[in-house]
Amino acid sequence: MTIRPYVTSFVLQWKIGLRYRLAVLAGLVAQMWFGAISLMAYAAVYHHAPDVNAPMTLRQAMTYTWIQQSFFTLLPLGCLPAIGEAAKSGAIVYDLLRPVDLWNWWLSASLARLLGNAIPRAVLLAVVAGPLAALVGLNGWSLAPPASFEAALLALISFVLGAFISASIVMWWNIIAARTLSPLGTYAVGTPLAVLMSGMLLPLPLYPDWARELLLLQPFAGISDIPIRLYMGMPIPGGVVAALGIQCFWLLALTMIGRFWMNRTVSRMEVQGA
Amino acid sequence: MKTATAIEVRDLRKTYQVRDGGSWRGKTREITALDGISFTVPSGEIAGFIGPNGAGKSTAIKILSGILRPTSGIVRVGNLVPWENRIAHVARIGVVFGQRTQLWWDLSVAEGLALLRDIYSVEPERFKRNRDRLAEALDLNGIMDQSVRQLSLGQRMRAEIAAALIHDPDVVILDEPTIGLDAPSKLAVRAFVRDLRRERGTTVLLTTHDMHDIEALADRVIVIGHGRILADSPFEALQATTLSERILEADFTGPPPELFLPDGAVETERGTRSVTITFDPQRLPAPALVAHLSTFPDLGDLRIGRPAIEEIITRFYADHAS
Numbered sequence A: 001m002t003i004r005p006y007v008t009s010f011v012l013q014w015k016i017g018l019r020y021r022l023a024v025l026a027g028l029v030a031q032m033w034f035g036a037i038s039l040m041a042y043a044a045v046y047h048h049a050p051d052v053n054a055p056m057t058l059r060q061a062m063t064y065t066w067i068q069q070s071f072f073t074l075l076p077l078g079c080l081p082a083i084g085e086a087a088k089s090g091a092i093v094y095d096l097l098r099p100v101d102l103w104n105w106w107l108s109a110s111l112a113r114l115l116g117n118a119i120p121r122a123v124l125l126a127v128v129a130g131p132l133a134a135l136v137g138l139n140g141w142s143l144a145p146p147a148s149f150e151a152a153l154l155a156l157i158s159f160v161l162g163a164f165i166s167a168s169i170v171m172w173w174n175i176i177a178a179r180t181l182s183p184l185g186t187y188a189v190g191t192p193l194a195v196l197m198s199g200m201l202l203p204l205p206l207y208p209d210w211a212r213e214l215l216l217l218q219p220f221a222g223i224s225d226i227p228i229r230l231y232m233g234m235p236i237p238g239g240v241v242a243a244l245g246i247q248c249f250w251l252l253a254l255t256m257i258g259r260f261w262m263n264r265t266v267s268r269m270e271v272q273g274a
Numbered sequence B: 001m002k003t004a005t006a007i008e009v010r011d012l013r014k015t016y017q018v019r020d021g022g023s024w025r026g027k028t029r030e031i032t033a034l035d036g037i038s039f040t041v042p043s044g045e046i047a048g049f050i051g052p053n054g055a056g057k058s059t060a061i062k063i064l065s066g067i068l069r070p071t072s073g074i075v076r077v078g079n080l081v082p083w084e085n086r087i088a089h090v091a092r093i094g095v096v097f098g099q100r101t102q103l104w105w106d107l108s109v110a111e112g113l114a115l116l117r118d119i120y121s122v123e124p125e126r127f128k129r130n131r132d133r134l135a136e137a138l139d140l141n142g143i144m145d146q147s148v149r150q151l152s153l154g155q156r157m158r159a160e161i162a163a164a165l166i167h168d169p170d171v172v173i174l175d176e177p178t179i180g181l182d183a184p185s186k187l188a189v190r191a192f193v194r195d196l197r198r199e200r201g202t203t204v205l206l207t208t209h210d211m212h213d214i215e216a217l218a219d220r221v222i223v224i225g226h227g228r229i230l231a232d233s234p235f236e237a238l239q240a241t242t243l244s245e246r247i248l249e250a251d252f253t254g255p256p257p258e259l260f261l262p263d264g265a266v267e268t269e270r271g272t273r274s275v276t277i278t279f280d281p282q283r284l285p286a287p288a289l290v291a292h293l294s295t296f297p298d299l300g301d302l303r304i305g306r307p308a309i310e311e312i313i314t315r316f317y318a319d320h321a322s
Ligand SMILES: Nc1ncnc2c1ncn2[C@@H]1O[C@H](COP(=O)(O)OP(=O)(O)OP(=O)(O)O)[C@@H](O)[C@H]1O
Pocket: A270, A271, A272, A273, A274, B016, B017, B018, B031, B032, B033, B051, B052, B053, B054, B055, B056, B057, B058, B059, B060
């Protein structure tokens, strides 16, 4: 078995994603808007309670927010639309006609879509919220550079793991779409779940003490929260090893259980229609 | 790897479980789509698979292509059990579902073929050779850079056929490959399938509702109805056993008179200037019928032929419905 078809599929999906540049720009504007609102909210909270011993500084909260906003489309918000549509129309089984490993095949498409959506926005947002914001005098509101060279390197590894975790969760949504013959349920459940659990709505470090460590242990933390903490050099219970360990654990668990579940689903799938 | 028997099917059964009303709490009901069918297709043969709507053709095709598990029965395609060795099996077959696109809507034809090259691990040189040959034979050169979304039905179908053959499959399965095509496109597809078998010895199993496809292509016809095999024979044999009947069309210079036909012939249609007569040559030889008709003074032209294929099949389905 070669890796070639999956890479080609990834590249092609990526190219298709790039064709929708307008969507990227529209998304970027929305993300900037939400980012700015969150920042103003944090600024207000921090200024009114300056002596509270917060787990993050205002500056950290701002950087966290910018990166979360950049990677909004990296979150597993639901199934891959193409797979959801195919599940509905019954065309999904026709993927079995390809001599490929179905998990890797769908995974590469899912990953390509997540990254194809997220990376162009992230780059633009990094420029706008980073150097550009600093240039126009919004220094205190801008995206801070990584804590150190080492932090940048760890964050990069962690981001890659995070993207794979997210794509694996999308795979679970894909399986659910295949089982329920509809993509709708996955969006209805997936979007709020991912937004809440990833730290997109409220940064995970800002949750109350008792919840904070538990939240770090669930798979959605591995998508962007852990990479962002590494980027900013924030202390993580158990250190870098624990941080990357949690990510690797979830990636493995999601893949192994997901594969098993997918095989069961596929063997029971019946072709709908003609 | 080629074997003498390309496709072997024994006592194949498939029951679908359906929930009434579509709700997940509804009672389940069983639909028997295949009720124990058996047949074999030798290597290099073109077998036509026909039957009325809902007979179970597509169900059988899906099982043979490895995308559906049967309830029971034995299937071997080139010695592989499709649903047990899915990846190895599908790597060796080519499938076209006339009702579905297997190409990628967002990709151009050329990009789609390139993706298939990687999926099927076709060596670059062989790929180039096959692509050029298929583009030539199926007239794809003008549409290579068009995205599949933009293709007309006929163009898409030709692209689908190319896509199914880019990896030189030993066995090709076509489910209604000519559906919705205009006459020239149908002729082109038929010519292509014929050449494919002649030049490469490819085994072909095809379903169609167009009996001209069957007449033009099939060495052998398998008729299926209600999930069972009704007939399995060369096309001519089917034609002969089903209907020995002949059709005679008689034109008249004026309104046709009362004909007083002898036994063995019946009038089946009467126009303003013509009459169609169906007769059984065993009971009433054609010369006798012609002699009888010659007694009418305003008789014009006479034409004798076989019933249309569509008609044969309709009769055949009706005869076996009981
Ligand atoms: N996914 C499914 N679930 C339930 N019943 C099905 C399913 N697919 C097919 N059937 C039923 O199985 C029977 C055979 O269907 P099939 O599609 O094999 O027929 P066919 O011979 O291809 O017909 P057509 O000429 O109309 O294409 C039909 O009664 C159909 O309603």
